[in-house]
Amino acid sequence: MLPLSYIVKPFHLLSLAVTLSFCLSLPASAEDAIATGPTYVELEPSFTINYGEGSRLRYLQASISLLVPDGTAALEVSTHSDAIRHEIIMLISAQDRETLTSTTGRSELQIELLEQIQGYMEQETGAPQVDQVLFTAFVIQG
Numbered sequence: 001m002l003p004l005s006y007i008v009k010p011f012h013l014l015s016l017a018v019t020l021s022f023c024l025s026l027p028a029s030a031e032d033a034i035a036t037g038p039t040y041v042e043l044e045p046s047f048t049i050n051y052g053e054g055s056r057l058r059y060l061q062a063s064i065s066l067l068v069p070d071g072t073a074a075l076e077v078s079t080h081s082d083a084i085r086h087e088i089i090m091l092i093s094a095q096d097r098e099t100l101t102s103t104t105g106r107s108e109l110q111i112e113l114l115e116q117i118q119g120y121m122e123q124e125t126g127a128p129q130v131d132q133v134l135f136t137a138f139v140i141q142g
Helices: 004-025 071-079 081-093 097-101 103-125
Strands: 039-051 058-068 132-141
Touching: 039 071, 039 081, 039 132, 058 071, 058 081, 071 081, 071 103, 081 103, 097 103, 097 132, 103 132
Parallel strands: none
Antiparallel strands: 039 058, 058 132
């Protein structure tokens, strides 16, 4: 019968080889682990906003995603998501019904939101961080 040391040593070598190959497959740093290339940041939860002026309350519910150039920008956007949500709410709530119900008005709103968010991110991080604002759902009541 073989001594236990003959059996255990090969097992340790195999275990060491598997561990080493796993470690070599990991990214060298946290920056390497961040996705490269464009990615989307969905602002959760969706927005429910009252808008317009007058005696009649009107509501809008929208889901918004932001297209960012890479994972680093996605982390920056996520870090500042509360302030970004505030910027979005303030801008949308100042719109009138005609703007929000027309295709042209929504396109202009998209551009205004992008400029507002980029300006904020530029101020906070030194870079605009966001390439595009996308409405993934847009429902108006009233």
